[in-house]
Amino acid sequence: MTKIKSLDELRKKKQQLEQNLEIREKSDHPESLVQIKVAMATCGIASGARTVMNALVEKIRNDKIPAVVTQTGCMGYCYAEPTVEVKKPGHDPVVFSYVDVKKAEEIIDKYIKNNELLDGILPANYQTI
């Protein structure tokens, strides 16, 4: 470890280290964040949900989006996997179907950032706790 020699250095250090805790910080206040849930049941994983999830996580970090990505079980839309549910604070959850990496980026750029709706929205037929 190198010594921290000033207040500035400490601040810089903090900024570097913050990332590691970001996931925890966000989960502590999920209601104020965009919650993105990737369906990660066998059907989802088989359709490439894991790659989609990685892409989402990556983009959120790079674009500094106040969002948290979690995984969830089968949402029942096995035919439309991979599916991703997005819940913006103050909005009803929206489920996107057939999400691939490209679509994932679109979801963020269009829906999350600009509130533009995209194709492939499924009707919500369940409630989450």
Next chain:
Amino acid sequence: MYKMQLLVCGGTGCQASASATIVEKLNESLKAHGLTEDAQVVTTGCFGFCEKGPIVKVIPDNTFYTQVTPEDAEEIVTEHILKGRKVNRLLYENPETKEHISDSKHMGFYQKQMRIALRNCGFIDPENIDEYIARDGYSALAQVITELTPEQAIDMLKQSGLRGRGGAGFPTGLKWEFTRKYTADQKYVVCNADEGDPGAFMDRSILEGDPNTVIEAMAICGYCVGATKGVVYIRAEYPLAIKRLEIAIEQANEYGLLGKNILGTDFSFDLELRYGAGAFVCGEETGLIASMEGGRGEPNFKPPFPAESGYNKKPTCVNNVETFANVPVIFLKGPEWFNTIGTEKSKGTKVFALAGKINNVGLIEVPMGITLREIIFEIGGGIKDGKKFKAVQTGGPSGGCLTEKHLDTPIDFDSLLAAGSMMGSGGMIVMDEDDCMVSIAKFYLEFIVEESCGKCTPCRVGNKRMLEILEKICQGKGDMDDLDHLRNFAYVIRDTALCGLGQTSPNPVLSTLDNFYDEYVAHVKDKKCEAKQCKALATYTIIPEACTGCTVCARNCPTDAITGERRQPHFINQDLCIRCGVCYTKCKFNAILVQ
């Protein structure tokens, strides 16, 4: 970058239930499923909900798994991490609705809590200073030593209204100011981590869960009072806390957050540990200092106060762990923010160790001014097994027992004192209808007698005499004069004992005498113990209808007081019965009646 994290409680309680093995198994399982890049296992400090430990919390969906065993690790990984399905059977169950609650935020235990001192406990890895720094750690120290004069910093602390969390509630800013006032070639900052109240583990959990916050606060204190040396006086029975403190001190030294010229300023501060041998009285600051100096752990007359002449006869500022844990936040968020929390004269929060006949045993942090009812019935989830609440003992062995009528009093330092108890360091033990208050008073007095240092007469002999009287009463040999004697001894001890611990030692007796006088009278006059705790006062009889004549009781009775033919109802000869209770425990047919 990890997408998920599994926070596993590494507090002493959960470790005792194999949380370290859980960590091991989780890691093995993650590896087996190739998930080591996606998910990370982090050992944190105490989550507080010790009743339901070991705790594993999955991030980012905030799933709170309770009573996890090492065998559950595989399932958590395959189901939750891999497939995103919560393991329902490990979720907390609302005792009333039987609903599973996944997020701890929705649990009664956490809803009324407000975590300042415990802000990082159960959130960060206490053995990794980086996680503390990421949570604004050492920023307060950096700000104070680079931007504030000691006087300004002390003023801020005074404005915050922070009072000592060790027991007496002395204003912390004032204490620092006093220590600053005295000039000396060397001054000391001492952290009192000699937590000795039975059932209390607030300080231990803070040190185990967030050691850096104490270190940071001690350095701030050193800057403010003009001390370059700090000592943490910690019980040797806290090996985990010691280990984590040692790691934290080492890491802070490596970063230059301790040691010479911290952050390039003129301020230097060194920290060392001193182990206590677990004497209750060494939690009293002059006793603590005597012990630190290598002497017999016993208090000395004040004045001079440690602020003037403490460790090695030098000005010394002694603060409790929890007090220190509040300090960095106050500087980060400002005294005004802290001032808005709590009651008029008691600001901020208080950590309590909730124990006894209560559903949710654990460590809680609540804003001052909360009522006992909220703590016991909402956070604590009410009394175990649906029994009736009888009393709550606050303030440790020198606190008092409060009753139903105190349940709605907003609690703070002064209201508890006024009610005949005290805040103490934060032990809170709940009693139900099965508890005999005379026995409770006796229990606490036993502790006091055991832990008295023996220096002053009233505590050394007086408490022993009070205990003997209580034993006599519980034996059914007491008379009404004994109650007067108890009171007189209690008043004299309160009036004449040398240290704060001695002066408050009669509190359990006085408060039970005040609040449960009838129970004492029942013991003395009617020779009855309503709660059936005093065996010598119980009468054991056999219910003929229930007795099968199995002879087990007669064979086990040590005095041959039980007679009866095989397969015929038995009979207890009251003259021979010594009320040992063996028949009651041995009888398989609930045929023994205790009255």
Next chain:
Amino acid sequence: METVKITIDNKQIEIPKGTTILQAAKDAGITIPTLCYMNLPHLAREHKPGSCRVCVVEVKGHKTLVPSCVTKCTDGMEILTHSLRAINARRTVVELLISDHPKDCLICPSSGSCELQDLAITLGIREITSVENAAISTYRKDASPSLLRDMDKCVMCRSCETVCNEIQTVGALSAIHRGFMSVVAPAFEQDLTDSPCTFCGQCVAVCPTGALTMQDHTFQVMRALADEKKFVVVQTAPAVRAALGEEFGYEPGTLVTGKMVAALRALGFDKVLDTDFAADLTIMEEGTELLDRLSRHLEGDENVRLPILTSCCPAWVNFFETNYPDMLDVPSTARSPQQMFGSIAKTYLANKLGVKKEDMVVVSIMPCLAKKYECQRKEFYTDGIPDVDYALSTRELARLIKYGNIDFTSLEDENFDRFMGESTGAAVIFGVTGGVIEAATRTAYELFTGKELENVDFHELRGLEGIRSATIDFDGTPIHIGIAHTLGNARKLLDGVRSGMYNFHAIEIMACPGGCIGGAGQPLHRGDSSALEARMKAIYQEDANKVIRKSHENPEIVTLYEEFLGEPMSEKAHELLHTCYFCHPRK
């Protein structure tokens, strides 16, 4: 001087700032009872742990009662020393102390001089509130050759602890166990004999109760006196005559030499002799040894160890044997006067009187408790017979006189018997700090310079200062002398010598405050330093009254060397008058 105004028991007084309530009360004519408080002004040590809580008083506006011995008066303080609350608390505290105390007052060695007993009387304690068969903290009894410990009677005032650790730096006694079982004892509750205890007995001198007392040998002595076959010889130490009177109502400092001799004779001792004689003998041997080492040193002999240390104080001998094992060759090898007396009495005197050695009993009257141990040391036995059979303290002698139904005050003065009853002024001053070295100087000066010493009073060597030093001009040769009394001061001096800070030719050390006049066998003075000063004055008075004031001029000494010993440090003298030291004498 800054002052504060206080009201105490409705009296308004003005006192210097920093005065304790106890002192202020005393100034106002109010006596607040105390127990653990002990003031030793001659040692500049006030022992006030504030722990017994007997001296509590009520201070207006104060939440609890306050201990008056440690609480300082502040301006405007209103104090009530005898409010109902204070009296009730005080009485309850004393009741509590008594409840944990054996009730064998009638047969307790400290009965009549017990401060707890006094408190019970003052406060009119008539019953003890406690349950039947209330526990009493009990401990194993410990009987050492000098001191007895019956810690059931300890009231935890910790005075002994302060004296043993801070004044004497012996470290034998400290509080052990906790709570109700707390007690002052050697580490691990071992026997004093196995501890670093020097038997100086200063703990006994300050114990307010019967917890720490002395071995009592009065009955052994009475039995010897009653035994017709035994020829009982008694010797009395110099400091005894200056203090014995106090036991019979005389003012401290009253010399009762003549009455003491008369009383001893009345008790039936066959010969009433004087340790002072042996003190003169000590000077001959020790002085010669000093001169021998000194002249060899001045001649450049590097093997000579200086300073020479006096060796007549047995507690001091125990102390250096335990604490300075590397310096065992530094002290003089001369035995103490008590032991020199014993060995000469059982050889030369027995022979001269035609008494068989085994029939002779030598009793010494000493101001000291360590002497009881000293006379039992194996090296002071010849053919299985001790040179000195019994060492009684001044207090035991007073008791013996009372058993003998002797009206001490009306006794006519009598003189010591001869032989071994003649002494000089030099011997008398052995009883005070600085006296031995002054006596040695008187003789050494004349032997060293060959000139007569005109003025024998060396005032520079006298006083009650803990550590003193002086340089005496031996006709052109400066002789540096150091003096210490109390073992704590001895340690400071010795450490200074070891580190090279001090450069002395000779050092005198006495274990007790003020020297033997403050010995633990003397009438108890309870910190009244004026008693010590008076005894000291009396000793110097006795010296001044003597016709002969230099040891080597004692005619009996001259005879002894002529008829028996030859010369100082002769082979015979070595055999009978010198000794050696051990690292672990008691193991």
